[in-house]
Amino acid sequence: xxxxxxxxxxxxxxxxxxxxxxxxxxxxxxxxxxxxxxxxxxxxxxxxxxxxxxxxxxxxxxxxxxxxxxxxxxxxxxxxxxxxxxxxxxxxxxxxxxxxxxxxxxxxxxxx
Amino acid sequence: xxxxxxxxxxxxxxxxxxxxxxxxxxxxxxxxxxxxxxxxxxxxxxxxxxxxxxxxxxxxxxxxxxxxxxxxxxxxxxxxxxxxxxxxxxxxxxxxxxxxxxxxxxxxxxxxxx
Numbered sequence: 001x002x003x004x005x006x007x008x009x010x011x012x013x014x015x016x017x018x019x020x021x022x023x024x025x026x027x028x029x030x031x032x033x034x035x036x037x038x039x040x041x042x043x044x045x046x047x048x049x050x051x052x053x054x055x056x057x058x059x060x061x062x063x064x065x066x067x068x069x070x071x072x073x074x075x076x077x078x079x080x081x082x083x084x085x086x087x088x089x090x091x092x093x094x095x096x097x098x099x100x101x102x103x104x105x106x107x108x109x110x111x112x
Numbered sequence: 113x114x115x116x117x118x119x120x121x122x123x124x125x126x127x128x129x130x131x132x133x134x135x136x137x138x139x140x141x142x143x144x145x146x147x148x149x150x151x152x153x154x155x156x157x158x159x160x161x162x163x164x165x166x167x168x169x170x171x172x173x174x175x176x177x178x179x180x181x182x183x184x185x186x187x188x189x190x191x192x193x194x195x196x197x198x199x200x201x202x203x204x205x206x207x208x209x210x211x212x213x214x215x216x217x218x219x220x221x222x223x224x225x226x
Contacts, residue, residue: 032213043202043217044155087153096208098143098167100215102155 002027004092006103014111019080021106023090024072030092033066033073034100038087047088048075080110115139118203118218125193126226133188133221135203143167144186145215146178147202155202161186162208193225 003026013019025033034049050057050064050073057064061080066073077084087107093100116137125131137144145168146158160168164180175191186203203218 034214036215038153043219044215045217046214049214089155093213095213098160098162098208099157100213102157105153105155107153 002030002092002101004090004101004103006090006106008106009104010107010109012109012111013080015080015082017080019075019077019084019108019110021075021088021090021108022072023074023092023103024070025092025101026071027092027094028068028071029094031095032093032100033064034091035064035075036089036091036102038089038105040086044089077108080108082110082112084108085110116203116205116216116218118201118221120221121219122222122224124224124226127193127195129193130189130191131193131223132190133201133203133223135186135188135218137184137203137205137216137218139205139207139216141205141207141216142183143206143208144180144183145204145206146186146188147204147217149200149202149220151199159186159188195225198223198225 006023031052036044037047038044061078063076087105089105090103091100119134143162145160158172159178161180177189180186200220202220204215206215
């Protein structure tokens with residue numbers, strides 16, 4: 001089955017700096033890669049996703065890149081703000097599988 | 113107007129008891145899930161149902177039994193609760209298609225077994 005590894009497990013940055021979280025996956029059949037943000041005490045919510053036919057996707061301060069050959073994808077947050085502090089999860093799945101495999105999460109702390 | 117709802121929000125119970133958690137979604141999705149999030153925040157899938165049929169059953173003890181009476185509901189019954197069952201349980205739903213697979217999570221049920 002699919003195995004997703006996520007690094008780092010914790011990340012602390014200064015407000016205004018950039019943050020990068022990386023994930024690798026094992027199943028070359030995976031073609032959908034979402035990122036979820038979970039604030040303290042809240043539910044995970046999708047912030048951005050990418051499909052295997054695209055190498056990069058951007059939404060304001062958030063971007064995701066995908067390298068299918070190397071089987072890794074990354075989340076980039078620029079100009080970080082204290083409200084970006086949360087746990088971020090990457091995931092991998094393939095179309096209609098009915099299952100996403102999640103990484104172990106990265107706790108991001110943005111210091112003001 | 114809540115998209116995915118769960119009840120109860122908190123559940124405190126004694127070891128050995130049986131308890132149920134209910135989940136409902138009003139998004140018209142065809143797939144529903146149960147996840148367990150432990151104290152280390154790891155998010156692990158337990159079950160996945162598509163159109164009321166079980167499609168994913170990870171290595172979960174038989175004490176956990178999901179039930180989907182219809183597409184909009186997925187309940188979780190837990191028998192003989194153990195200390196290690198203490199966690200946050202999230203229900204989620206999605207519409208499996210070629211273009212849309214976002215999972216929408218419920219608010220979570222915080223289970224504490226004493």
